[in-house]
Amino acid sequence: MAEARAEINRPIGLRLWLSAGWLIALVLTTLLAPVLAPQDPLAQDLFTSRLPPFWIDGSEPGYPLGSDSLGRDVLSRMMYGGRVALSVALIAGTLTCLLGASLGLIAGYFRGWPDIIISRLVDIWMAFPPVLFAILLIAVLGTGLTSIIIAIVVIDWTRFARVVRAEAIGQGAMDYVASAQVAGHRRFGIMAQEILPNVLPTICVLLTLEMGIAVIVEAILSFVNLSISTDQPTWGGMISEGRLSIHQAWWVLVFPLIILFLTVLSFSQLGEGLKDRFDPVLK
Amino acid sequence: MSFLTINNLSAHIGKRKILRDVSLSVQAGEVCGLVGESGAGKSMIGKAVLGTLPRAIIATGGEIILDGENLQDLTPTQRRQVIGAKTALIPQDPLTALNPSRRVGAQITNRLVDILGWSKSAAQHRALDLLGEVQINDPERVMLCYPHELSGGMRQRLLIAAAFAAEPRLIIADEPTTALDVTVQKQILRLIKEMQNRYGTALLFVTHDLGVVAKVCQSLLVLYEGMVLERTTVQDFFTGPLHPYSRALLETTPKYTDPTGSLTPIPPQILDAVRAEIVAYDQAHAHV
Numbered sequence: 001m002a003e004a005r006a007e008i009n010r011p012i013g014l015r016l017w018l019s020a021g022w023l024i025a026l027v028l029t030t031l032l033a034p035v036l037a038p039q040d041p042l043a044q045d046l047f048t049s050r051l052p053p054f055w056i057d058g059s060e061p062g063y064p065l066g067s068d069s070l071g072r073d074v075l076s077r078m079m080y081g082g083r084v085a086l087s088v089a090l091i092a093g094t095l096t097c098l099l100g101a102s103l104g105l106i107a108g109y110f111r112g113w114p115d116i117i118i119s120r121l122v123d124i125w126m127a128f129p130p131v132l133f134a135i136l137l138i139a140v141l142g143t144g145l146t147s148i149i150i151a152i153v154v155i156d157w158t159r160f161a162r163v164v165r166a167e168a169i170g171q172g173a174m175d176y177v178a179s180a181q182v183a184g185h186r187r188f189g190i191m192a193q194e195i196l197p198n199v200l201p202t203i204c205v206l207l208t209l210e211m212g213i214a215v216i217v218e219a220i221l222s223f224v225n226l227s228i229s230t231d232q233p234t235w236g237g238m239i240s241e242g243r244l245s246i247h248q249a250w251w252v253l254v255f256p257l258i259i260l261f262l263t264v265l266s267f268s269q270l271g272e273g274l275k276d277r278f279d280p281v282l283k
Numbered sequence: 284m285s286f287l288t289i290n291n292l293s294a295h296i297g298k299r300k301i302l303r304d305v306s307l308s309v310q311a312g313e314v315c316g317l318v319g320e321s322g323a324g325k326s327m328i329g330k331a332v333l334g335t336l337p338r339a340i341i342a343t344g345g346e347i348i349l350d351g352e353n354l355q356d357l358t359p360t361q362r363r364q365v366i367g368a369k370t371a372l373i374p375q376d377p378l379t380a381l382n383p384s385r386r387v388g389a390q391i392t393n394r395l396v397d398i399l400g401w402s403k404s405a406a407q408h409r410a411l412d413l414l415g416e417v418q419i420n421d422p423e424r425v426m427l428c429y430p431h432e433l434s435g436g437m438r439q440r441l442l443i444a445a446a447f448a449a450e451p452r453l454i455i456a457d458e459p460t461t462a463l464d465v466t467v468q469k470q471i472l473r474l475i476k477e478m479q480n481r482y483g484t485a486l487l488f489v490t491h492d493l494g495v496v497a498k499v500c501q502s503l504l505v506l507y508e509g510m511v512l513e514r515t516t517v518q519d520f521f522t523g524p525l526h527p528y529s530r531a532l533l534e535t536t537p538k539y540t541d542p543t544g545s546l547t548p549i550p551p552q553i554l555d556a557v558r559a560e561i562v563a564y565d566q567a568h569a570h571v
Contacts, residue, residue, distance in 0.1 A: 111338055175380035176390075178335045179445070183394045184367020193393075197384040 016273030019266035026263060030082035038062050039073035041080040041233050046071050050249040066251040068241060074255055077233040081256065084227070084234045085263065087145070088218040092152035093211035099153060100160025101203050107161065108168025109191045119165070122158045130155050131220060138226045145228050148221060152214050160206055167199045201275045208271030212264035219260055235260050284351070286311040286485050287453055292331060292345030294324075294509070301327050301340055302509040303564055311452065314479060314486040316500035316517070318493065318532070324509035325489045326375075329455040332487070334366055350452065367398055371446040373456040373475070377438035377463070381430035387438075388426025391445045399449055413444040416481075417474055436467040440474065447478050453485045460495065472498060493536050497521060505529045507557050510564060528557050 029036060039062060049071040051063045059066065065075040107118040134151045141147040171177065172195060180190045215235075221227040222236025235256040242253030285308035294302040302324050309315045317325040330336045332347055334354075347354045350369055354362055374380040382390060391413065392406035401409070414422035417440040430438060439459065446454050459475060460468040476499050479486050488500055496503050496517060503520055505513040505528065513526040524530050531549040 175374035175376055176382045178333075179372050179374060179380060179442075181335055182333045182366060182370060182372045183449075184363045184398045185394075186363075189397075194382050198382065200384075 013273055013276065015269050016277065019269040019273060022262055022266040023270065026082055027086060029079055030086055033076070033079040033083065037073070037076035037079050038064065039076045041072060041076040042231060044070045044072055050245065050252075052249070053251050053255075065255050066249065068238075068252040069245050069249065072233075074238070074252055077238055078235065078256055078259055081233040081235045081238060082259070084145070084232065085215045085218060085260075088148055088152070089211040089214045089263075089267070092149040092156075092214040092218075093207055095149065095153045096156045096210050096214075097160055097203065097207045100157035101164045101199075101206075103157065104161040104164030105168050105191060105196065105199065108165035109172050109195050110187070111169075111172075115165070118161060122161050125155075125158045126162075128155075131217075134217060134221060135224065135226055138221060143226055143228060148218055148227060151221075152217050155217075156210060156213065159210070160203070163206060164199055164203060167202050168195050171195045171198045201278055204278065205271035205275045208267045208274070212267035215260065215264055215267070285309060286313075286350055287332065287487070288346075288348040289328070289332070290346045290348070292328070292342065292347065294327060294331065294336070294340050294342040296340045300509055300565065302331070302342075303561070303568075305345070305506075305509070305511055307504055307511070307514065309453065309485050309487055311485055312483045313502065314476075314488055314500045316496040316503035317487065317489045317506060318491065318496055318503055319506035320491060322508070323506040325491075325506050326457050327509070328506075329372075329457050329487055329489055332366075333370060333372060333455060334362060335372075368449070369451055370453045370455065371449065371451040373439075373442055373446045373454060373459045375458040375461055377435050377442055380442050381438055383430050385429075386427055387430055387433070387441050391426075391441070391448055394445070395448060409448060410444070413448055414441070416447075416478065417441070417444045419444075435463055436471065439463060439467075439471050443471070443475060443478060447482055447484070450482055451484060453487065454479075455487045455489070457489045458491070460492075461490075475499065493533065505532065508561050510561055512557065512560075527553050 048060060048063065048067050049069050051067040051071075052059050053066040053074075054061075054064045063073050063075070065073075065078070067073055068077075103118050107115040133155055137151040137154060138147050141150060168191075177190060177194050180194050181187075185193070218227060218234065219236030219239065222234040223240040225237075225240070227234055227236060238256040239253055239260070242249070242251075242256070246253050287307075287309040289305060289307050292302055292305045293300065305324075305328060307315065307328070317328060319325045327336065327340065331342055332349070332354075336342060349365060352365055354365070357365060381387060388407075388410055391410045392401075392403070395401040395406040395409060396403055410426060411422050414425060419425050419437065419440055425433070425437070425441075433441070439462075443459075456475065460471050463471060472495060475486075478484075479499075486499070488496070490496060500517050502514075502516050504511050505520075505524075505526065507528060513520070513524060513529045515524065520529065521533070524533055528549070531553045534547050535549060537546060
């Protein structure tokens with residue numbers, strides 16, 4: 001048995017290393033932005049507008065990744081923009097997960113009328129086009145970080161509810177749940193003790209996926225100028241502005257795009273990697 | 284006085300009847316077999332007693348009396364407590380009967396601690412003793428394993444230990460050997476019988492294997508489509524069952540004395556007769 005254990009105790013995969021590494025680096029960079037950023041992200045200087053990144057002729061040493069049409073440093077703006085992206089990812093992702101997963105768990109385990117109410121609600125909710133729904137919500141709530149988070153939670157909880165409900169139904173049909181029931185455990189206790197731990201790997205994957213999605217939603221909202229105030233740099237806002245000068249200064253668009261892509265990818269890969277690692281059967 | 288009495292229990296799913304006026308009684312310490320083909324409703328009787336019937340199945344009429352208490356008269360909380368204190372379940376499939384994300388030791392002690400209020404160390408001692416009783420080597424190590432690290436036979440042993448942990452008066456064993464391979468089946472069967480003897484527990488043994496019935500049961504019920512066709516003792520059953528279906532069922536068992544003999548199916552005219560019986564019953568109870 002000891003050998004069998006050693007054999008199945010897989011090392012942390014490359015996927016987990018790379019994605020976690022990228023995200024940790026991102027968190028540190030955005031936290032230390034005031035120290036690390038070469039320029040004030042808001043400082044405009046028309047003499048330094050549209051400077052190319054460092055490997056192209058005509059670049060300036062203070063602007064390693066170039067500057068936009070108002071002369072603001074692209075690297076510094078990306079660092080500060082990461083703060084918005086990450087806080088939205090963490091807060092909105094977690095809240096969405098808590099709301100959606102609890103409702104899904106209740107619907108899937110208790111069935112009956114709670115399930116009918118929650119499932120119909122999910123059906124109705126999912127019939128709305130999500131981005132339009134978000135824009136509508138922001139229009140009502142007003143712009144700002146809190147509004148974005150609320151919008152994401154309100155729109156995306158259905159994803160968790162659906163998937164967790166299906167998983168909970170599957171687990172609820174297992175004999176160990178029947179045994180716990182016969183033993184006289186309370187229904188709520190069975191849900192927390194027997195069902196939840198077995199649904200957790202799935203919730204974990206969904207949570208990280210959701211964080212990636214939250215980053216994208218925030219970028220979309222910034223792109224259509226409905227995110228937080230325009231004087232605060234965001235990745236979506238930079239992409240939106242960069243689009244206007246793509247022929248003169250492609251770097252304003254491309255760098256935030258790459259960062260956005262890598263971050264969303266890392267979130268989803270982190271989830272998969274964590275699932276492989278913590279799934280009791282795969283372990 | 285019998286420990287478990289079921290009077291005229293019926294159940295249906297949609298328009299289909301699952302149980303038709305099932306009555307039975309199990310004395311304290313008695314092993315009663317429920318025999319029938321797949322879909323005969325034998326597992327449903329056990330589930331009805333334990334209150335774990337699938338939601339879609341609706342039990343109509345009938346009463347279940349457990350140790351003198353009519354379960355229908357109790358509130359859901361009381362019922363849960365009575366069932367939890369007096370009964371236990373040995374489930375069919377040991378692969379899904381243990382929670383995959385918790386250590387098996389905790390799954391045995393959990394019930395003693397949480398429901399019966401034992402101290403952690405007492406429960407731990409009891410679990411170790413039980414694992415010894417079900418012949419698990421190195422119980423300390425096994426207690427710390429996750430279910431997927433153990434074989435099917437080991438898991439079934441653990442489930443038996445868990446079922447007997449709180450010394451229930453009645454255990455419902457729902458085809459406890461079906462999911463195991465034949466060599467392990469024998470050991471598990473012997474173990475269940477041994478534990479049942481030691482604790483004097485009544486056992487409701489759901490199975491489709493008449494060989495198993497002959498080995499462990501004292502009385503048995505033959506079911507078809509949720510109807511009790513014969514209620515008898517094991518001796519009477521194997522020396523000469525009364526109902527033609529029972530006789531045919533007994534004939535289907537392959538014989539060791541005639542290993543070349545072909546398998547005998549249940550003759551169609553007997554099945555027709557049984558179905559006619561059921562139709563007659565349904566017509567008589569059409570108003571329900």
